Each structure stands twice: as C-alpha cells, then as structure tokens.
Amino acid sequence: MDPKFWHDKWQMQQIGFHQPEINPYLQQFWSELALKPVGDIFVPLCGKSLDMCYLAELGHKVIGCELSQTAVEQFFTDNQLSYQASLLGEHQVFSANQIQLIQGDIFSLPVDVCNSIVGFYDRAALIAFPDDMRKNYAQKLAELIPVGVSGLLVTLDYDQDALNGPPFAVSPDWVEAYIAPHFEVSQLFCEDVLADNPRFVNKQVPWLNEAVYKLTRKAI
Ligand SMILES: C[S@@+](CC[C@H](N)C(=O)[O-])C[C@H]1O[C@@H](n2cnc3c(N)ncnc32)[C@H](O)[C@@H]1O
Structure with a gap:
C-alpha cells in the first residue's frame, strides 16, 4: 500500500476510522495490562x-x-x-x-x-495494512517493543472476499501465526459488531468480529 493512499485520505479528510470519542x-481493558501509572x-x-x-x-x-x-x-x-x-x-x-x-x-x-x-x-494500525505489509509491520512492532512490555491490540475480522480493506481482516489464526512468535497473546474480548457498522451491513458482509488482545513481548 502506497503512502500516497494515506496522504490522500488525510488531504481529503476521508478519515472514517477516526473516532470522535475515546x-x-x-x-x-487498559487496566488488564496492570501498568505503572x-x-x-x-x-x-x-x-x-x-x-x-x-x-x-x-x-x-x-x-x-x-x-x-x-x-x-x-x-x-x-x-x-x-x-x-x-x-x-x-x-x-x-x-x-x-x-x-x-x-x-x-x-x-x-x-x-x-x-x-x-x-x-x-x-486500527495492524488492520490498516494488507497481508504482506502486515507481516512486515508485525516484525517491526516486535523490533520496537522491549521484552516484557505489554500492550493492547484491537482487530477486526470478517470475510475479506466480501469487502476491500482497509480495514483488513485479521483472524485469530493470523494473530497466532505472525504475532504469537514474538508476543505472549491473550484474547480479552471478541464480539460480532456488524450491527454497529453500516458500511459492512450495506456490503452484505455476513459477520464482523472485533477482538481485543493483550500482547506481551517475549524474551528473544
Ligand atoms: C486506520 S488509521 C488509524 C489511526 C488511529 N490509530 C486511530 O485509531 O484513529 C491508520 C493510520 O496509519 C497511518 N499510516 C499508514 N501507514 C503508515 C506508516 N507506514 N507509518 C506511519 N503511519 C502510517 C495513516 O496515515 C493513518 O492515519
């Protein structure tokens, strides 16, 4: 995915991913990380x-x-x-x-x-990238995050054939294959949020799972 894609989105203010609320x-789930304040x-x-x-x-x-x-x-x-x-x-x-x-x-x-x-x-970072770039991003995230540090990852999963990304579908299997080699992974939450997402409903996407994971960088 070309950087121009994102520069154009911001230029035209086509930023449907931006949330007006926290x-x-x-x-x-932030408290699940049990971080120092x-x-x-x-x-x-x-x-x-x-x-x-x-x-x-x-x-x-x-x-x-x-x-x-x-x-x-x-x-x-x-x-x-x-x-x-x-x-x-x-x-x-x-x-x-x-x-x-x-x-x-x-x-x-x-x-x-x-x-x-x-x-x-x-x-909306991991899921912003198509598959090849997402693998590189997972690798880069692993390089950036020091051993022992935890974070939250929020993903969306759906039938990728039903809709073009972004957001791109990221399944629990993908997380297991490309995130779990670098991070301890624990799924904290997963729910079908299709009804709250008219863009997906209009494209007749049959289901849309949103998941929250706790990740902790493993020792190398
Ligand atoms: C789907 S948006 C999510 C933004 C934010 N996380 C949020 O929740 O609103 C993805 C963002 O990643 C930025 N982005 C895309 N590729 C990037 C890259 N290679 N390095 C840094 N930022 C990038 C885009 O400009 C865009 O603002």
Whole structure:
C-alpha cells in the first residue's frame, strides 16, 4: 500500500476510522495490562486519535508515530495544544507536554525511540495494512517493543472476499501465526459488531468480529 493512499485520505479528510470519542475497549481493558501509572506509551499509526489524550490523562507520556503531517497538526490544533517541532533523522518530532508525535514512516522508525516505553496501544494500525505489509509491520512492532512490555491490540475480522480493506481482516489464526512468535497473546474480548457498522451491513458482509488482545513481548 502506497503512502500516497494515506496522504490522500488525510488531504481529503476521508478519515472514517477516526473516532470522535475515546475507544471503549481502551477504557475497559487498559487496566488488564496492570501498568505503572507513569511511563511512556507507544501508539503506532496514531492518526489524531483522542485515545492519546486518554492515555496522557492517566499520567503517561505518549509517543505516537504517524505518516501524515496533516494528521499530526490536526491532533494538536483540535486539542488546542501548542507544540515544538524538531528533526529526528528523516522523521519530524512534534512535542507538547505529555505527547510526542513522530511524523514519518514507522518502518524506518529508530528502535531506540521505544526504549523507555512501559506499554503500547494498537487500534486500527495492524488492520490498516494488507497481508504482506502486515507481516512486515508485525516484525517491526516486535523490533520496537522491549521484552516484557505489554500492550493492547484491537482487530477486526470478517470475510475479506466480501469487502476491500482497509480495514483488513485479521483472524485469530493470523494473530497466532505472525504475532504469537514474538508476543505472549491473550484474547480479552471478541464480539460480532456488524450491527454497529453500516458500511459492512450495506456490503452484505455476513459477520464482523472485533477482538481485543493483550500482547506481551517475549524474551528473544
Ligand atoms: C486506520 S488509521 C488509524 C489511526 C488511529 N490509530 C486511530 O485509531 O484513529 C491508520 C493510520 O496509519 C497511518 N499510516 C499508514 N501507514 C503508515 C506508516 N507506514 N507509518 C506511519 N503511519 C502510517 C495513516 O496515515 C493513518 O492515519
């Protein structure tokens, strides 16, 4: 998937994935990670998600990574936060008090950016990539997340033949095949959410499972 796809989506503000409220699974399941209340949290492919504000309000410093500069700027503008900008190699860093958004490609993000993290949160990141890129993303996530660190992963699963992604379908079997080699995986929740998703209903997708996993980076 070409980066232009995402740049165009942000340019045209076709951002149906953006949620106007804090994600309910984040609120429900974050405590399952049993993290210290302070410490850095990594949010890959963060968009302008309000979930980062929730994590900051819990006392964490948030480190997001996002391809689109438009998304990053909108995050700070929407939340009336002033920021400072600096360079980190080929990436730009936009920093406010508790939130640091690194603008650029996650695949070239230096691993030491995540040295200090105590947790991570992947909502609509893994499922944003088609299969080949998703395998590379799983590998990159494993490189970025230090051993012993836990996070939440939120996925969607459906019959991929019924609809083009994104979001792309990610099954429990896929998680087992490509995430479990690097992370301890525990499914915390899974429910059919078809009725709440008119785009999928209109395309006559027969079922749509949303799942929440706890992941903990395994020792190498
Ligand atoms: C489906 S959206 C999810 C955004 C956010 N997690 C949320 O819940 O609203 C995926 C985001 O990933 C960003 N993205 C896509 N490819 C990326 C890459 N290679 N590196 C960093 N960000 C990327 C896109 O610009 C987009 O904002």
